Amino acid sequence: MTTIAFIVQQTMIFSIPLLIVAMGGMYSERSGVINIGLDGGMIMGAFTGTLFINMMQGNISGQGLFILALLVAGLTGFIFTALHAFASINLKANQVISGTAMNMFAPAFAVFAARLVFGTQQVPFRDTFFIRKVPLLGDIPIIGSLFFRNAYISTYIGFLIFFVAWFIIQRTPFGLRLRACGEHPGAADTVGIDVQRMRWAGTLISGFLAGIGGLAFVVPTSTESNATVYGYGFLALAVMIFGQWRSPKILGAAFFFGLMKTIASAYSAIPGIKTLPIPATVYKMIPYIATLIVLIFMSKRSQAPAAEGIPYEKTGR
């Protein structure tokens, strides 16, 4: 039981940031803008978030500080992604190139700014956010030890974000309009939807979520941020594609990736797997192999938004 609880708790650490960022990516892509700058957004969010914690930790601590820092991280991603939105929507630049530029800019900026402020590349922070046991909920048999012990509040925020984001894109007029702009912007335009504005909204939401995801990734796994999220922004893109741009599938994909990551690094603690003659590298490969397989089988009926990556020209319709 403790082993299972441990695996679940550890899986959360990997899955939640992937889930948040992949949902962000979904918003951007379903509005018609490819955002491969998610990795950069995560780095920026992690950087300002930890910087905020570092500066405020003398005054406040605990969950309040973490939530504020997540907001700061989200806002950073929001502002940062505005560059990408401007380039790809208003200037109609190539979205892949713009996104790549963001990914190259973010770590360089984080290193530069951190050295200015601290003199070192790393931004250290004190972790006062770890929850050993959620009061009351942590005492529920089975579920308590699986989900309400040894956790971070970002786990619950991540689930909240998922359900809210799912509801908004699937059940609100705003969501419908946003999706229309990603499928057939010309049609959306004829019924009076401002395509540019919807695409701005989708891209900015993706930036906001990428920033949050960046901090939610760094806090549970390190004692400092170091201008990198180890390519988890790209992994989130893979999760989004694996999840075929649909919320429930993205949820499943994020947990599948997280579980495989956990097994790959913590296999020595899992009885049964430990004694199997399979090298750990196999588990590391599984998420990627699975993505490839899904892409091969799905390529015929891929559910990618039809108009993603194509700048919208009014005259072209």
Add this chain to the structure above:
Amino acid sequence: MNRKKIFALLLALLMMLSVVAACGNGETDDLHKEGKVDKDGKAEIALITDVGTIDDKSFNQGSWEGVVQYAIENDKTFKYYQPTEKSDAAYINSINLAIEGGAKIIVTPGFLFEGPIHTVQDQFPEVYFILIDGYPHKGDYVPDISDNVIGILYAEEESGYLAGYAAVHEGYRDLGFMGGMAVPAVVRFGYGFLQGADDAAAELGLAAGDINVKYTYVGNFDASPENESKAASWFQEGTEVIFACGGSVGTSVMKAAEKADAKVIGVDVDQYAESETVITSAMKNLKKSVNDAIASIYDESWEGGKAVTLDATEGYTMISMENARFEKFKQADYDAIYAKLVAGDIDITKDTDESGAQILEPTEIELDIVTVENIK
């Protein structure tokens, strides 16, 4: 269109502001972080980092501190260079850059420089090279060292030995060793750690199998979530203390230890300030050795053309007692074992056997009480 222009202008302004802010801060920059150059931008003493950075709180930082200490005390110009990538070509490029930048002394921490230094040592006979953790060779490990080069090696097995010895005396029974990559220095730390734990267990009269050590090389020197997860899984299984022996890997292990209420042993430099979980650090005195080597050039007592191994007899290998968080292991205990080490009473197996062949697996080390669980 108008809105677009205003927006572009605002963005441009933002960029300029951040650059101005950067310049404003530049003057107050700490010498320790930036180095010091003369009016032509030249620096006499140069350090070239390997895969880490000068604030990796470990290997590169220790060497850099040695450079800083000497240069400030003797008013020399100094600077560091960071290669663009981990390759011989990039390293050689940085060396050329440093020499063009006026370097007369080049400090290169890391065995990764063995090849690059071997390539350039005869091209620049007037430049002194101080190579830490290695010596130049053609790739066959047969020393080929020019007179302007010194290779500095450490008896890391002694530091590792002391760490293992102290951990067992402190009362820990389930230990872990998490190395970065299986490079000679890391391997020596690890093998020493096993033997120190074994000897302490013998002194305490423990039975065979009473001490269990999980042993692995994670394959990188990064602070990554994978490393954190791996350490967390060990702690979950009951490991009480992990010797985190691989640069930034320590950061991940400390995070896992904080969550699991477990302990960590740091490496290379005293890492007590990194986390409350660090009970001690297995150190090698990088700062002193770099400082001494540079000093020998200026006071003309330079003895190049060879590789030296620095050990406990001159205080180059040790564990941190000053900032240790031990409860049972006392300074007197440490002094006693250290005296034995200095006197040469303890025979520690290194990463190679008598014939010079490499010992590849930790399970090949002769241990009486400690059982090693080699995790690959």
